Amino acid sequence: MTKPIAPARAKPSHKARKPEAGYHHGELQEALIAASEAVLAEHGAEGFTLREAARRAGVSPAAPSHHFGNAQGLLTEVAIRGYDALAGALRDAASRRQDAREKLHAQGLAYVEFALKHPGRFQMMFANKRLVADDSRLRQASRAAGREFEIIIAELVGGTPKQAKTAAAAAWSTVHGFAKLALEDKFGSVKSEAGYREIMTTLNHVMNYLWPASSARR
Protein backbone atom coordinates (compact mmCIF):
# COMPACT_ATOMS: atom_id res chain seq x y z
CA MET A 1 0.00 0.00 0.00
CA THR A 2 2.53 2.52 1.08
CA LYS A 3 5.32 1.99 -1.33
CA PRO A 4 8.14 4.36 -2.13
CA ILE A 5 6.38 7.54 -3.09
CA ALA A 6 7.79 9.02 -6.22
CA PRO A 7 10.48 11.37 -5.06
CA ALA A 8 9.60 14.97 -5.67
CA ARG A 9 12.86 16.57 -6.52
CA ALA A 10 14.00 19.78 -8.05
CA LYS A 11 15.56 20.02 -11.40
CA PRO A 12 19.25 20.80 -11.22
CA SER A 13 19.63 23.88 -13.35
CA HIS A 14 17.34 26.34 -11.63
CA LYS A 15 15.62 25.70 -8.38
CA ALA A 16 12.45 27.33 -9.64
CA ARG A 17 11.79 24.41 -11.91
CA LYS A 18 9.55 21.38 -11.63
CA PRO A 19 10.79 18.56 -9.41
CA GLU A 20 12.55 15.66 -11.06
CA ALA A 21 15.25 13.21 -10.16
CA GLY A 22 18.52 14.23 -8.60
CA TYR A 23 20.70 13.83 -5.61
CA HIS A 24 19.85 17.22 -4.25
CA HIS A 25 16.24 17.74 -3.53
CA GLY A 26 16.12 21.48 -3.90
CA GLU A 27 13.01 22.22 -1.94
CA LEU A 28 13.36 19.78 0.84
CA GLN A 29 12.28 22.09 3.63
CA GLU A 30 8.91 22.73 2.13
CA ALA A 31 8.55 19.13 1.04
CA LEU A 32 9.28 17.90 4.55
CA ILE A 33 6.86 20.31 6.13
CA ALA A 34 4.15 19.29 3.69
CA ALA A 35 4.93 15.63 4.26
CA SER A 36 4.80 16.12 8.01
CA GLU A 37 1.41 17.78 7.78
CA ALA A 38 0.20 14.88 5.69
CA VAL A 39 1.43 12.36 8.26
CA LEU A 40 -0.20 14.35 11.04
CA ALA A 41 -3.45 14.45 9.07
CA GLU A 42 -3.39 10.71 8.50
CA HIS A 43 -1.99 9.32 11.72
CA GLY A 44 -2.44 12.11 14.26
CA ALA A 45 0.14 13.64 16.52
CA GLU A 46 0.92 10.34 18.27
CA GLY A 47 1.38 8.62 14.93
CA PHE A 48 3.91 11.03 13.54
CA THR A 49 7.37 9.69 12.81
CA LEU A 50 10.28 11.53 11.29
CA ARG A 51 11.18 8.56 9.12
CA GLU A 52 7.73 8.45 7.61
CA ALA A 53 7.87 12.14 6.81
CA ALA A 54 11.27 11.66 5.19
CA ARG A 55 9.94 8.68 3.28
CA ARG A 56 7.12 10.75 1.84
CA ALA A 57 9.51 13.48 0.84
CA GLY A 58 11.58 10.83 -0.90
CA VAL A 59 14.72 11.28 1.14
CA SER A 60 16.70 9.31 3.70
CA PRO A 61 15.83 9.47 7.40
CA ALA A 62 18.91 11.54 8.09
CA ALA A 63 18.18 14.23 5.53
CA PRO A 64 15.83 16.32 7.69
CA SER A 65 18.52 16.90 10.27
CA HIS A 66 20.49 19.09 7.86
CA HIS A 67 17.60 21.50 7.61
CA PHE A 68 15.83 21.27 10.95
CA GLY A 69 18.39 19.81 13.32
CA ASN A 70 16.04 17.14 14.57
CA ALA A 71 12.42 16.09 14.67
CA GLN A 72 11.56 18.81 17.15
CA GLY A 73 12.92 21.41 14.77
CA LEU A 74 10.80 20.17 11.90
CA LEU A 75 7.69 19.94 14.05
CA THR A 76 8.33 23.42 15.37
CA GLU A 77 8.17 24.74 11.83
CA VAL A 78 4.93 22.84 11.29
CA ALA A 79 3.52 24.26 14.52
CA ILE A 80 4.46 27.81 13.55
CA ARG A 81 2.53 27.48 10.33
CA GLY A 82 -0.31 25.97 12.27
CA TYR A 83 -0.48 28.96 14.56
CA ASP A 84 -0.37 31.26 11.57
CA ALA A 85 -3.25 29.40 10.00
CA LEU A 86 -5.16 29.46 13.27
CA ALA A 87 -4.65 33.19 13.71
CA GLY A 88 -5.83 33.70 10.15
CA ALA A 89 -8.95 31.64 10.74
CA LEU A 90 -9.74 33.60 13.89
CA ARG A 91 -9.21 36.94 12.22
CA ASP A 92 -11.26 35.82 9.28
CA ALA A 93 -14.15 34.65 11.43
CA ALA A 94 -14.27 37.90 13.35
CA SER A 95 -14.04 40.05 10.28
CA ARG A 96 -17.32 38.72 8.96
CA ARG A 97 -19.35 40.07 11.89
CA GLN A 98 -20.26 43.46 13.22
CA ASP A 99 -21.28 42.86 16.80
CA ALA A 100 -18.38 42.14 19.15
CA ARG A 101 -20.25 39.31 20.80
CA GLU A 102 -20.93 37.73 17.44
CA LYS A 103 -17.29 38.10 16.57
CA LEU A 104 -16.35 36.21 19.70
CA HIS A 105 -18.86 33.48 18.95
CA ALA A 106 -17.56 33.17 15.42
CA GLN A 107 -14.02 32.92 16.72
CA GLY A 108 -15.01 30.18 19.11
CA LEU A 109 -16.59 28.19 16.33
CA ALA A 110 -13.61 28.78 14.08
CA TYR A 111 -11.22 27.65 16.80
CA VAL A 112 -12.99 24.38 17.44
CA GLU A 113 -13.54 23.83 13.75
CA PHE A 114 -9.83 24.24 13.19
CA ALA A 115 -9.07 21.72 15.91
CA LEU A 116 -11.56 19.14 14.69
CA LYS A 117 -10.59 19.42 11.05
CA HIS A 118 -6.85 19.19 11.62
CA PRO A 119 -6.60 17.21 14.87
CA GLY A 120 -3.04 16.00 14.39
CA ARG A 121 -1.62 19.40 13.61
CA PHE A 122 -3.66 21.02 16.36
CA GLN A 123 -2.53 18.56 19.01
CA MET A 124 1.06 18.92 17.89
CA MET A 125 0.85 22.70 18.17
CA PHE A 126 0.16 22.25 21.86
CA ALA A 127 2.67 19.48 22.51
CA ASN A 128 5.56 21.51 23.83
CA LYS A 129 7.62 18.44 24.59
CA ARG A 130 7.75 17.56 20.93
CA LEU A 131 8.62 21.10 19.84
CA VAL A 132 11.42 23.53 20.49
CA ALA A 133 9.24 25.21 23.05
CA ASP A 134 11.45 28.24 23.51
CA ASP A 135 11.83 28.98 19.82
CA SER A 136 11.18 32.68 19.48
CA ARG A 137 9.25 32.40 16.24
CA LEU A 138 7.04 29.71 17.72
CA ARG A 139 6.29 31.76 20.79
CA GLN A 140 5.56 34.76 18.66
CA ALA A 141 3.19 32.81 16.43
CA SER A 142 1.40 31.39 19.46
CA ARG A 143 1.01 34.79 21.07
CA ALA A 144 -0.23 36.23 17.79
CA ALA A 145 -3.01 33.65 17.73
CA GLY A 146 -3.90 34.37 21.34
CA ARG A 147 -3.96 38.07 20.58
CA GLU A 148 -6.78 37.55 18.11
CA PHE A 149 -8.94 36.66 21.08
CA GLU A 150 -7.72 39.60 23.10
CA ILE A 151 -8.58 42.05 20.34
CA ILE A 152 -12.18 40.93 20.16
CA ILE A 153 -12.54 40.53 23.89
CA ALA A 154 -11.27 44.06 24.49
CA GLU A 155 -13.86 45.27 22.04
CA LEU A 156 -16.53 43.27 23.85
CA VAL A 157 -15.88 43.92 27.52
CA GLY A 158 -13.97 47.16 27.52
CA GLY A 159 -12.48 47.76 30.94
CA THR A 160 -8.83 47.84 31.86
CA PRO A 161 -6.23 45.91 29.88
CA LYS A 162 -5.92 43.57 32.83
CA GLN A 163 -9.61 42.80 32.79
CA ALA A 164 -9.40 42.22 29.07
CA LYS A 165 -6.52 39.81 29.58
CA THR A 166 -8.55 37.87 32.12
CA ALA A 167 -11.54 37.71 29.82
CA ALA A 168 -9.35 36.64 26.92
CA ALA A 169 -7.82 33.90 29.04
CA ALA A 170 -11.33 32.78 29.89
CA ALA A 171 -12.41 32.69 26.26
CA TRP A 172 -9.30 30.91 25.08
CA SER A 173 -9.51 28.39 27.91
CA THR A 174 -13.12 27.60 27.17
CA VAL A 175 -12.78 27.03 23.46
CA HIS A 176 -9.46 25.25 23.85
CA GLY A 177 -10.81 22.98 26.54
CA PHE A 178 -13.90 22.29 24.52
CA ALA A 179 -11.81 21.39 21.49
CA LYS A 180 -9.53 19.14 23.49
CA LEU A 181 -12.38 17.35 25.22
CA ALA A 182 -14.20 16.96 21.93
CA LEU A 183 -11.09 15.44 20.34
CA GLU A 184 -10.97 12.91 23.16
CA ASP A 185 -14.58 11.98 22.50
CA LYS A 186 -15.89 13.46 25.73
CA PHE A 187 -18.82 15.01 23.90
CA GLY A 188 -19.51 12.07 21.63
CA SER A 189 -17.77 10.67 18.61
CA VAL A 190 -16.17 13.18 16.27
CA LYS A 191 -15.92 10.63 13.50
CA SER A 192 -19.40 10.78 12.07
CA GLU A 193 -20.78 13.83 10.38
CA ALA A 194 -23.76 13.74 12.71
CA GLY A 195 -21.50 13.65 15.75
CA TYR A 196 -19.53 16.57 14.41
CA ARG A 197 -22.63 18.68 13.98
CA GLU A 198 -23.92 17.76 17.41
CA ILE A 199 -20.63 18.82 18.94
CA MET A 200 -20.75 22.14 17.16
CA THR A 201 -24.26 22.87 18.38
CA THR A 202 -23.17 21.96 21.90
CA LEU A 203 -20.40 24.49 21.50
CA ASN A 204 -22.95 27.02 20.37
CA HIS A 205 -24.95 26.43 23.53
CA VAL A 206 -21.83 26.76 25.64
CA MET A 207 -20.91 30.03 24.02
CA ASN A 208 -24.45 31.34 24.45
CA TYR A 209 -24.36 30.32 28.08
CA LEU A 210 -21.04 31.99 28.88
CA TRP A 211 -21.40 35.02 26.59
CA PRO A 212 -25.14 35.56 26.22
CA ALA A 213 -26.75 38.11 23.99
CA SER A 214 -27.96 40.68 26.49
CA SER A 215 -25.67 42.42 28.92
CA ALA A 216 -27.60 40.92 31.83
CA ARG A 217 -26.53 37.30 31.70
CA ARG A 218 -28.76 34.34 32.41
Add this chain to the structure above:
Amino acid sequence: MTKPIAPARAKPSHKARKPEAGYHHGELQEALIAASEAVLAEHGAEGFTLREAARRAGVSPAAPSHHFGNAQGLLTEVAIRGYDALAGALRDAASRRQDAREKLHAQGLAYVEFALKHPGRFQMMFANKRLVADDSRLRQASRAAGREFEIIIAELVGGTPKQAKTAAAAAWSTVHGFAKLALEDKFGSVKSEAGYREIMTTLNHVMNYLWPASSARR
Protein backbone atom coordinates in the same frame (compact mmCIF):
# COMPACT_ATOMS: atom_id res chain seq x y z
CA MET B 1 -9.27 -12.04 22.65
CA THR B 2 -10.20 -9.62 25.33
CA LYS B 3 -7.30 -8.40 27.31
CA PRO B 4 -6.27 -10.95 29.86
CA ILE B 5 -6.56 -9.09 33.11
CA ALA B 6 -5.40 -11.61 35.56
CA PRO B 7 -7.68 -12.41 38.46
CA ALA B 8 -6.96 -10.50 41.61
CA ARG B 9 -4.11 -12.38 43.06
CA ALA B 10 -4.52 -13.58 46.60
CA LYS B 11 -1.60 -12.48 48.64
CA PRO B 12 0.32 -15.58 49.72
CA SER B 13 -0.48 -15.63 53.40
CA HIS B 14 2.81 -16.94 54.57
CA LYS B 15 4.68 -14.66 52.23
CA ALA B 16 3.13 -11.33 53.08
CA ARG B 17 6.57 -9.91 53.54
CA LYS B 18 8.94 -7.94 51.40
CA PRO B 19 8.47 -8.65 47.71
CA GLU B 20 12.21 -8.97 47.33
CA ALA B 21 13.67 -11.83 45.38
CA GLY B 22 11.69 -14.57 43.71
CA TYR B 23 10.70 -15.63 40.30
CA HIS B 24 7.10 -14.77 40.90
CA HIS B 25 6.63 -11.20 41.81
CA GLY B 26 3.42 -11.65 43.71
CA GLU B 27 1.99 -8.18 43.36
CA LEU B 28 3.11 -7.27 39.92
CA GLN B 29 -0.05 -5.51 38.82
CA GLU B 30 0.07 -2.98 41.61
CA ALA B 31 3.82 -2.66 41.29
CA LEU B 32 3.53 -1.92 37.58
CA ILE B 33 0.81 0.64 38.09
CA ALA B 34 2.84 2.35 40.78
CA ALA B 35 5.95 2.23 38.62
CA SER B 36 4.03 3.70 35.69
CA GLU B 37 2.77 6.55 37.80
CA ALA B 38 6.32 7.21 38.94
CA VAL B 39 7.56 7.29 35.36
CA LEU B 40 4.74 9.62 34.39
CA ALA B 41 5.58 11.88 37.32
CA GLU B 42 9.24 12.00 36.36
CA HIS B 43 9.19 12.07 32.59
CA GLY B 44 5.67 13.13 31.69
CA ALA B 45 3.23 11.42 29.37
CA GLU B 46 5.54 11.70 26.37
CA GLY B 47 8.40 10.20 28.33
CA PHE B 48 6.59 7.09 29.45
CA THR B 49 7.93 3.77 28.23
CA LEU B 50 6.69 0.33 29.08
CA ARG B 51 10.20 -0.99 29.45
CA GLU B 52 11.07 1.66 31.99
CA ALA B 53 7.99 0.83 34.02
CA ALA B 54 8.90 -2.85 33.90
CA ARG B 55 12.45 -2.02 34.88
CA ARG B 56 11.25 -0.17 37.95
CA ALA B 57 9.01 -3.04 38.91
CA GLY B 58 12.08 -5.28 38.65
CA VAL B 59 10.67 -7.41 35.91
CA SER B 60 11.33 -8.22 32.26
CA PRO B 61 9.80 -6.09 29.50
CA ALA B 62 7.49 -8.91 28.55
CA ALA B 63 6.02 -9.41 31.99
CA PRO B 64 3.39 -6.63 31.84
CA SER B 65 1.70 -8.24 28.87
CA HIS B 66 0.54 -11.14 31.01
CA HIS B 67 -1.43 -8.79 33.23
CA PHE B 68 -2.43 -5.93 30.98
CA GLY B 69 -2.15 -7.24 27.46
CA ASN B 70 -0.05 -4.34 26.28
CA ALA B 71 1.07 -0.85 27.18
CA GLN B 72 -2.36 0.58 26.44
CA GLY B 73 -3.89 -1.83 28.92
CA LEU B 74 -1.53 -0.81 31.67
CA LEU B 75 -1.98 2.88 30.98
CA THR B 76 -5.74 2.40 30.93
CA GLU B 77 -5.57 1.10 34.47
CA VAL B 78 -3.44 4.07 35.45
CA ALA B 79 -5.93 6.43 33.81
CA ILE B 80 -8.86 4.84 35.61
CA ARG B 81 -7.20 5.44 38.95
CA GLY B 82 -6.42 8.96 37.82
CA TYR B 83 -10.07 9.66 37.08
CA ASP B 84 -11.04 8.20 40.42
CA ALA B 85 -8.55 10.46 42.16
CA LEU B 86 -9.79 13.44 40.16
CA ALA B 87 -13.41 12.73 40.99
CA GLY B 88 -12.46 12.43 44.64
CA ALA B 89 -10.63 15.74 44.56
CA LEU B 90 -13.60 17.45 42.93
CA ARG B 91 -16.06 15.98 45.41
CA ASP B 92 -13.80 16.90 48.26
CA ALA B 93 -13.40 20.47 47.11
CA ALA B 94 -17.14 20.97 46.76
CA SER B 95 -17.93 19.38 50.08
CA ARG B 96 -16.03 22.06 51.94
CA ARG B 97 -18.31 24.88 50.76
CA GLN B 98 -21.91 25.87 51.25
CA ASP B 99 -22.67 28.20 48.40
CA ALA B 100 -23.06 26.49 45.04
CA ARG B 101 -20.98 29.12 43.30
CA GLU B 102 -18.18 28.66 45.80
CA LYS B 103 -18.40 24.93 45.26
CA LEU B 104 -17.91 25.42 41.55
CA HIS B 105 -14.98 27.75 42.13
CA ALA B 106 -13.40 25.26 44.50
CA GLN B 107 -13.87 22.52 41.95
CA GLY B 108 -12.22 24.61 39.29
CA LEU B 109 -9.21 25.26 41.48
CA ALA B 110 -9.05 21.60 42.45
CA TYR B 111 -9.18 20.52 38.81
CA VAL B 112 -6.32 22.74 37.73
CA GLU B 113 -4.36 21.91 40.85
CA PHE B 114 -4.72 18.25 40.04
CA ALA B 115 -3.49 18.83 36.51
CA LEU B 116 -0.52 20.94 37.52
CA LYS B 117 0.60 18.66 40.30
CA HIS B 118 0.38 15.45 38.30
CA PRO B 119 0.94 16.63 34.73
CA GLY B 120 2.05 13.31 33.31
CA ARG B 121 -0.84 11.36 34.70
CA PHE B 122 -3.30 14.09 33.78
CA GLN B 123 -2.12 14.29 30.19
CA MET B 124 -2.19 10.54 29.89
CA MET B 125 -5.78 10.43 31.15
CA PHE B 126 -6.76 12.50 28.13
CA ALA B 127 -4.59 10.72 25.57
CA ASN B 128 -7.13 8.34 24.13
CA LYS B 129 -4.72 7.04 21.54
CA ARG B 130 -2.48 5.64 24.24
CA LEU B 131 -5.37 4.07 26.17
CA VAL B 132 -8.00 1.46 25.47
CA ALA B 133 -10.42 4.26 24.77
CA ASP B 134 -13.50 2.06 24.68
CA ASP B 135 -12.76 0.25 27.93
CA SER B 136 -16.00 0.35 29.87
CA ARG B 137 -14.38 0.95 33.24
CA LEU B 138 -12.38 3.81 31.81
CA ARG B 139 -15.41 5.43 30.28
CA GLN B 140 -17.31 5.00 33.49
CA ALA B 141 -14.52 6.55 35.55
CA SER B 142 -14.31 9.47 33.13
CA ARG B 143 -18.03 10.07 33.22
CA ALA B 144 -18.03 9.86 36.99
CA ALA B 145 -15.49 12.66 37.15
CA GLY B 146 -17.50 14.75 34.72
CA ARG B 147 -20.60 14.13 36.77
CA GLU B 148 -19.02 15.89 39.73
CA PHE B 149 -19.24 19.09 37.73
CA GLU B 150 -22.79 18.40 36.66
CA ILE B 151 -23.94 17.92 40.23
CA ILE B 152 -22.65 21.28 41.36
CA ILE B 153 -23.70 23.05 38.18
CA ALA B 154 -27.24 21.73 38.53
CA GLU B 155 -27.28 23.08 42.04
CA LEU B 156 -26.02 26.42 40.78
CA VAL B 157 -28.05 27.11 37.68
CA GLY B 158 -31.15 25.03 38.15
CA GLY B 159 -33.10 24.87 34.92
CA THR B 160 -33.73 21.86 32.77
CA PRO B 161 -31.34 18.93 32.70
CA LYS B 162 -30.34 19.99 29.22
CA GLN B 163 -29.42 23.46 30.40
CA ALA B 164 -27.44 21.93 33.23
CA LYS B 165 -25.58 19.73 30.79
CA THR B 166 -24.67 22.75 28.71
CA ALA B 167 -23.47 24.64 31.74
CA ALA B 168 -21.48 21.66 32.93
CA ALA B 169 -19.86 21.32 29.53
CA ALA B 170 -18.96 24.98 29.76
CA ALA B 171 -17.43 24.63 33.19
CA TRP B 172 -15.50 21.51 32.32
CA SER B 173 -14.25 23.02 29.07
CA THR B 174 -13.05 26.15 30.79
CA VAL B 175 -11.10 24.52 33.58
CA HIS B 176 -9.80 21.79 31.31
CA GLY B 177 -8.67 24.28 28.71
CA PHE B 178 -7.09 26.45 31.34
CA ALA B 179 -5.21 23.49 32.75
CA LYS B 180 -4.02 22.36 29.33
CA LEU B 181 -2.89 25.82 28.31
CA ALA B 182 -1.16 26.31 31.64
CA LEU B 183 0.68 23.01 31.20
CA GLU B 184 1.94 24.22 27.84
CA ASP B 185 3.23 27.41 29.44
CA LYS B 186 0.69 29.66 27.76
CA PHE B 187 0.11 31.50 31.04
CA GLY B 188 3.75 31.59 32.10
CA SER B 189 6.10 29.02 33.45
CA VAL B 190 4.61 26.40 35.73
CA LYS B 191 8.02 25.39 36.99
CA SER B 192 8.60 28.05 39.59
CA GLU B 193 6.53 28.37 42.72
CA ALA B 194 5.85 32.01 41.87
CA GLY B 195 4.65 31.07 38.41
CA TYR B 196 2.38 28.44 39.86
CA ARG B 197 0.76 30.91 42.22
CA GLU B 198 0.36 33.48 39.48
CA ILE B 199 -1.39 30.91 37.33
CA MET B 200 -3.76 30.01 40.12
CA THR B 201 -4.72 33.63 40.71
CA THR B 202 -5.28 34.03 36.99
CA LEU B 203 -7.60 31.06 37.21
CA ASN B 204 -9.36 32.72 40.10
CA HIS B 205 -9.95 35.81 37.98
CA VAL B 206 -11.22 33.69 35.12
CA MET B 207 -13.66 31.90 37.37
CA ASN B 208 -14.84 35.18 38.86
CA TYR B 209 -15.32 36.57 35.40
CA LEU B 210 -17.32 33.66 34.06
CA TRP B 211 -19.22 32.78 37.26
CA PRO B 212 -19.37 36.03 39.23
CA ALA B 213 -20.77 36.43 42.69
CA SER B 214 -24.01 38.19 42.02
CA SER B 215 -26.71 36.84 39.77
CA ALA B 216 -26.29 39.86 37.48
CA ARG B 217 -23.00 39.14 35.81
CA ARG B 218 -20.31 41.65 34.99
Add this chain to the structure above:
DNA sequence: TCCTCAATCTGAACAGTGTCAAGTTTACGC
Protein backbone atom coordinates in the same frame (compact mmCIF):
# COMPACT_ATOMS: atom_id res chain seq x y z
C1' DT C 1 4.31 -36.24 51.12
C1' DC C 2 4.63 -35.99 46.29
C1' DC C 3 2.98 -34.56 41.67
C1' DT C 4 0.79 -32.23 38.43
C1' DC C 5 -0.33 -28.23 35.88
C1' DA C 6 -1.77 -23.71 35.13
C1' DA C 7 -0.20 -19.26 36.11
C1' DT C 8 3.73 -16.41 35.94
C1' DC C 9 7.83 -14.69 34.30
C1' DT C 10 12.28 -14.79 31.34
C1' DG C 11 15.16 -14.53 27.10
C1' DA C 12 15.76 -13.87 22.61
C1' DA C 13 14.12 -12.15 18.58
C1' DC C 14 11.92 -8.76 15.31
C1' DA C 15 10.55 -4.64 13.16
C1' DG C 16 10.57 0.02 13.85
C1' DT C 17 12.18 4.49 15.86
C1' DG C 18 15.53 9.09 16.19
C1' DT C 19 20.13 10.51 15.73
C1' DC C 20 25.00 10.57 14.68
C1' DA C 21 29.54 10.14 12.04
C1' DA C 22 31.50 9.41 7.84
C1' DG C 23 31.24 9.08 2.99
C1' DT C 24 29.22 10.54 -1.65
C1' DT C 25 27.19 13.60 -4.86
C1' DT C 26 26.05 18.01 -6.59
C1' DA C 27 25.84 23.07 -7.30
C1' DC C 28 28.13 27.28 -7.86
C1' DG C 29 31.48 31.06 -7.38
C1' DC C 30 35.99 31.82 -8.78
Add this chain to the structure above:
DNA sequence: GCGTAAACTTGACACTGTTCAGATTGAGGA
Protein backbone atom coordinates in the same frame (compact mmCIF):
# COMPACT_ATOMS: atom_id res chain seq x y z
C1' DG D 1 37.27 23.92 -15.45
C1' DC D 2 38.02 23.49 -10.57
C1' DG D 3 37.65 23.36 -5.69
C1' DT D 4 34.81 23.77 -1.99
C1' DA D 5 30.78 23.78 0.74
C1' DA D 6 26.17 22.39 1.01
C1' DA D 7 22.94 18.59 0.42
C1' DC D 8 22.04 14.05 0.82
C1' DT D 9 23.04 8.87 1.72
C1' DT D 10 24.80 4.94 4.18
C1' DG D 11 25.43 2.33 8.05
C1' DA D 12 25.46 2.01 12.73
C1' DC D 13 23.74 2.44 17.53
C1' DA D 14 20.76 2.48 21.34
C1' DC D 15 16.40 2.55 22.09
C1' DT D 16 11.23 1.18 21.79
C1' DG D 17 6.74 -2.36 22.05
C1' DT D 18 5.38 -6.91 21.13
C1' DT D 19 5.61 -11.87 20.31
C1' DC D 20 6.64 -16.63 21.47
C1' DA D 21 8.92 -20.70 23.11
C1' DG D 22 10.49 -22.27 27.24
C1' DA D 23 11.91 -22.01 32.22
C1' DT D 24 10.18 -21.53 36.88
C1' DT D 25 7.06 -21.52 40.44
C1' DG D 26 3.44 -22.49 43.93
C1' DA D 27 -1.19 -24.36 45.09
C1' DG D 28 -4.19 -28.07 45.47
C1' DG D 29 -5.39 -32.92 44.61
C1' DA D 30 -3.70 -37.65 45.35
